[in-house]
Amino acid sequence: MNKGKMICSFITALAALCFMPHKTGAAEVPFTNETINAQKLWEYMTKENPYQHYPEWPGKEGIYESTMPPGDILRLYINDLALDTVVYKKGIFPNGSLLIKEIYTEEKKVSLLTVMYKAKGFNPKGNDWYWVKYKPDGEVKLEGKVELCIECHVGVAENDYVFTGSIKK
Ligand code: HEC
Numbered sequence: 001m002n003k004g005k006m007i008c009s010f011i012t013a014l015a016a017l018c019f020m021p022h023k024t025g026a027a028e029v030p031f032t033n034e035t036i037n038a039q040k041l042w043e044y045m046t047k048e049n050p051y052q053h054y055p056e057w058p059g060k061e062g063i064y065e066s067t068m069p070p071g072d073i074l075r076l077y078i079n080d081l082a083l084d085t086v087v088y089k090k091g092i093f094p095n096g097s098l099l100i101k102e103i104y105t106e107e108k109k110v111s112l113l114t115v116m117y118k119a120k121g122f123n124p125k126g127n128d129w130y131w132v133k134y135k136p137d138g139e140v141k142l143e144g145k146v147e148l149c150i151e152c153h154v155g156v157a158e159n160d161y162v163f164t165g166s167i168k169k
Contacts (some may be wrong), residue, residue: 028080029096033121038132038143041117046138051100055083057164063104068163073104076164089169092127092160095120099162110136114149116161126150127161 030044031037045051054077056062066072078086082097093099097118105111115132122128123145131146142148153161160167 030098031096031117031119033119033128036117036119036122036130038134038140039138041115041130041132042134042138042140045098045100045115051077051079051098054079054098054100057086058083060164063108072101073106073108075102075104076100077102085167086165089167091168093118093162093167095128112136112141126154127157129153129161 028049030049031041057076057078060076063073063075066074077100079096079098081094082099084090085093085097095118097116099116101114102110103112103114113132113134113136115134117130117132118128119130120128122130126145129150130144131142131149132140132144133142133146133149134140150161153163156163158168
């Protein structure tokens with residue numbers, strides 16, 4: 001390859017890098033308190049950035065049976081922002097945190113998904129969680145400040161409404 005060609009292909013590669021859609025993962029906040037919407041969140045978590053590629057709660061990987069009521073068979077995915085909080089026990093999940101719980105039937109098929117998304121300013125007295133319950137095809141059953149969800153999760157309000165493990169030091 002001559003020098004001219006080398007420079008040319010270098011520039012092409014550089015340009016390609018610049019135009020490549022790069023997801024930053026760790027810092028991505030897909031929705032704000034104004035834009036959060038269950039239907040759009042479903043598009044995001046199933047198409048744009050499929051949740052099956054997210055990390056799982058450390059120590060709770062794969063499908064497992066809950067020991068707590070309601071005793072679900074479940075699998076729990078969390079995005080990078082949420083993982084950081086769990087790993088470093090930051091005490092509170094930041095804006096953009098996404099927790100996705102798949103609930104399975106006895107035959108190990110997903111029957112429901114329950115989701116918590118942290119949207120700063122959405123519901124300050126409920127730690128700004130946006131709650132959603134989806135059917136596996138994406139149909140939204142419940143969304144927003146869902147009393148049913150909050151009433152039970154408020155029992156762990158001091159752990160930012162999350163049951164699975166302590167996020168406090
Ligand atoms: C009767 C109590 C109860 C109700 C009602 C409830 N949950 Fe939960 N939820 C739990 C428990 C207990 C866990 C911990 C995982 C497990 O063992 O199932 C959990 C876990 C979760 C998680 C994973 C994060 C965590 O807290 O560990 C999400 C997300 C979630 N629930 C969303 C919801 C949504 C959305 C609703 C309302 C549609 C809801 N939950 C209603 C008890 C409840």
